[in-house]
Amino acid sequence: xxxxxxxxxxxxxxxxxxxxxxxxxxxxxxxxxxxxxxxxxxxxxxxxxxxxxxxxxxxxxxxxxxxxxxxxxxxxxxxxxxxxxxxxxxxxxxxxxxxxxxxxxxxxxxxxxxxxxxx
Amino acid sequence: xxxxxxxxxxxxxxxxxxxxxxxxxxxxxxxxxxxxxxxxxxxxxxxxxxxxxxxxxxxxxxxxxxxxxxxxxxxxxxxxxxxxxxxxxxxxxxxxxxxxxxxxxxxxxxxxxxxxxxxxxxxxxxxxxxxxxxxxxxxxxxxxxxxxxxxxxxxxxxxxxxxxxxxxxxxxxxxxxxxxxxxxxxxxxxxxxxxxxxxxxxxxxxxxxxxxxxxxxxxxxxxxxxxxxxxxxxxxxxxxxxxxxxxxxxxxxxxxxxxxxxxxxxxxxxxxxxxxxxxxxxxxxxxxxxxxxxxxxxxxxxxxxxxxxxxxxxxxxx
Numbered sequence: 001x002x003x004x005x006x007x008x009x010x011x012x013x014x015x016x017x018x019x020x021x022x023x024x025x026x027x028x029x030x031x032x033x034x035x036x037x038x039x040x041x042x043x044x045x046x047x048x049x050x051x052x053x054x055x056x057x058x059x060x061x062x063x064x065x066x067x068x069x070x071x072x073x074x075x076x077x078x079x080x081x082x083x084x085x086x087x088x089x090x091x092x093x094x095x096x097x098x099x100x101x102x103x104x105x106x107x108x109x110x111x112x113x114x115x116x117x118x119x
Numbered sequence: 120x121x122x123x124x125x126x127x128x129x130x131x132x133x134x135x136x137x138x139x140x141x142x143x144x145x146x147x148x149x150x151x152x153x154x155x156x157x158x159x160x161x162x163x164x165x166x167x168x169x170x171x172x173x174x175x176x177x178x179x180x181x182x183x184x185x186x187x188x189x190x191x192x193x194x195x196x197x198x199x200x201x202x203x204x205x206x207x208x209x210x211x212x213x214x215x216x217x218x219x220x221x222x223x224x225x226x227x228x229x230x231x232x233x234x235x236x237x238x239x240x241x242x243x244x245x246x247x248x249x250x251x252x253x254x255x256x257x258x259x260x261x262x263x264x265x266x267x268x269x270x271x272x273x274x275x276x277x278x279x280x281x282x283x284x285x286x287x288x289x290x291x292x293x294x295x296x297x298x299x300x301x302x303x304x305x306x307x308x309x310x311x312x313x314x315x316x317x318x319x320x321x322x323x324x325x326x327x328x329x330x331x332x333x334x335x336x337x338x339x340x341x342x343x344x345x346x347x348x349x350x351x352x353x354x355x356x357x358x359x360x361x362x363x364x365x366x367x368x369x370x371x372x373x374x375x376x377x378x379x380x381x382x383x384x385x386x387x388x389x390x391x392x393x394x395x396x397x398x399x400x401x402x403x404x405x406x407x408x409x410x411x412x413x414x415x416x417x418x419x420x421x422x423x424x425x426x427x428x429x430x431x432x433x434x435x436x437x
Contacts, residue, residue, distance in 0.1 A: 024150075024154070025147060025150070025151050025154075026150070026151040026154035026155055026158075027154075029151070029168065030155075030158065033168065039167065039168050039169065039170040040151065040168055040169045040170055040175070041169070041170030041171060041174055041175045041178065042170075044147070044148075044151075044175065044179075045175070045178045045179050045182075048144070048147075048179065049182050052182070052183075065157050066153050066154075066157065067149070067150055067153060068150075069150060069154070070147060070150060
């Protein structure tokens with residue numbers, strides 16, 4: 001997948017996670033990689049960049065299992081940005097689905113109609 | 120994973136990132152690696168999850184502040200003067216005619232002046248007394264345009280970053296000025312036909328007067344700026360003015376990108392002024408026949424104190 005495009009989507013996923021709860025870096029990586037193919041190389045720079053831009057703040061929480069963890073917390077500014085990104089994404093992906101599903105969703109059905117047309 | 124951290128640190132250093140950022144990034148990664156180990160990930164799984172440290176460093180460097188690139192003295196330059204500094208403050212006064220000058224940060228704690236060109240350097244003045252550095256071109260007999268190619272001089276002035284430049288005054292007729300990676304309390308600049316490039320600087324108060332030379336200003340923070348130009352163009356990028364910014368132009372064009380300021384006064388006779396992603400809090404606009412355009416993606420409140428034009432167009436698109 002186009003790297004720039006993928007980065008935008010993952011940025012939205014990171015923001016979505018932090019809308020729900022404050023959490024630490026590794027937890028975000030671990031959570032997201034359950035559902036999508038993504039690694040630290042993509043997620044950490046997003047966390048850092050959005051923190052630099054004031055979308056997240058950070059604080060340390062002592063851990064029983066080792067060093068303290070850096071928790072990320074979404075700011076008001078981050079929330080506004082999230083809503084804007086989400087709206088763009090919804091309208092974009094809505095449009096994409098409309099285009100690709102014009103001929104129906106089922107693969108067999110798409111294939112059958114394509115075969116019919118080229119024969 | 121020890122190697123991952125080492126490679127990451129080396130690559131971040133190579134990318135000229137600031138030491139405090141490097142330390143923070145390494146600490147974050149130590150924490151994340153420890154958490155991954157607690158989750159019971161194998162070395163193989165860890166490698167996959169953390170990916171390539173070189174790519175990571177490049178990505179991080181792409182949006183971070185960088186250590187000022189060391190300025191390498193180009194070939195052909197000779198050392199002229201070196202001064203050990205006696206105080207933490209410095210005043211600079213430069214007056215030149217057709218000489219180009221670069222003012223940059225020094226690699227050590229000394230002031231260095233280098234020169235190149237066929238001109239006779241012994242006719243030039245360069246002194247450092249009472250915490251004031253003075254560089255002067257010889258008094259000219261005859262007209263400037265009679266100067267031949269045989270007496271050209273280019274200068275490089277290196278100032279230690281630890282010095283506070285309290286007052287910097289520079290007058291050049293046709294030579295160019297390159298000013299980078301240095302901060303100053305007050306900077307007064309005056310050129311006739313020479314071009315000015317200013318990069319990565321923090322300046323409290325600045326006043327610029329140019330006639331036909333162009334100005335390229337990038338990554339500069341100021342408190343107050345007062346600029347006046349006749350026919351030269353100005354291009355500002357990432358300029359942050361804390362208080363007041365006054366720009367006057369007769370026929371030169373002004374382009375302002377990714378910049379912001381508190382109070383802004385833009386005056387033009389026939390030059391065009393264009394702001395792209397330019398966010399002043401309050402603005403007053405005046406033109407005779409030049410166009411003034413501000414085009415921003417984000418909607419923010421810009422208070423328009425006054426606007427007037429005779430035959431130009433004033434467009435503010437937010």
